[in-house]
Amino acid sequence: MYRYVLTERGKFLVAILVIVFFIIPLAIIATWALTRDTTSTGSPNDSNGFHQNGTGPEILEPSTEQPQVPQDGDANGTAPHDPPLTGTINFDLNAGAMTFLFTPGQQSALDDDTASKIGELLTSPKNTLEAKIAAEIPQLSDNETAILTSAILDVFNTLEVPLSDIVFFVYQPEPGTKTFEVSISFQ
Numbered sequence: 001m002y003r004y005v006l007t008e009r010g011k012f013l014v015a016i017l018v019i020v021f022f023i024i025p026l027a028i029i030a031t032w033a034l035t036r037d038t039t040s041t042g043s044p045n046d047s048n049g050f051h052q053n054g055t056g057p058e059i060l061e062p063s064t065e066q067p068q069v070p071q072d073g074d075a076n077g078t079a080p081h082d083p084p085l086t087g088t089i090n091f092d093l094n095a096g097a098m099t100f101l102f103t104p105g106q107q108s109a110l111d112d113d114t115a116s117k118i119g120e121l122l123t124s125p126k127n128t129l130e131a132k133i134a135a136e137i138p139q140l141s142d143n144e145t146a147i148l149t150s151a152i153l154d155v156f157n158t159l160e161v162p163l164s165d166i167v168f169f170v171y172q173p174e175p176g177t178k179t180f181e182v183s184i185s186f187q
Contacts, residue, residue, distance in 0.1 A: 088117045089181070096126025097185035103178055104144035108151065115155045118184065122159060126186040133166045136183040138173035148182070 006014075090099040098121050100114045110118075121127075135152055137145070149168065156166055167187070173180055 088114055091117055091121070093120065093124050094126075095185070096121065096124035096131075097183065099181050099183045101179050102148055102151070102182050103180070104140060104147045105178055108147055110151050110155050115158070118155050119159055121184065122161070124186065128186075131165075131186040133161065134169060134183075134185050134187045135166060136169045136171055136185075138177075138180040138182075139170045140173075140180075148180075152182070152184075 088098060088100045090097070092098070098117055100110070100117070102110070133156070137148055137152075139145075140148065153163065153166070156163070
């Protein structure tokens, strides 16, 4: 009968296998479980995805800048009634969330009011060291997406926010829409 002896090289190989097949997967699962628990114990969301703090989001009037109305009016010469093209429409500092309007066909940068509100949003209690900034943008053509993401990233770059802290999510907009809602929140 033969006896096998585990050599130093064999012991090292067994240790590597234990680390690869047991310790690393356990660490990944534990990290996933811990981060999942912290996000699920947060405030409940309403149907718009904003966190509720009991008072609801602060509703702001759109920017006072008047958009240029196209000259494509009806036969009487009156211009069609369009919604404002820029400005903040929802802002909730406690929930760390805001929504603003953007028209890629007519804008290449965010208006000053929206950029100022993004700076104010960074003071939210939801902006922690572990928090990521979630920007929810519409699914657009490549050119329009580049305009919109560049406008958003320019503001965050000016505010010295690392690009690694910003995550973009895409939603499907209504067909024929020219002015889109963009939401920014902390995740």
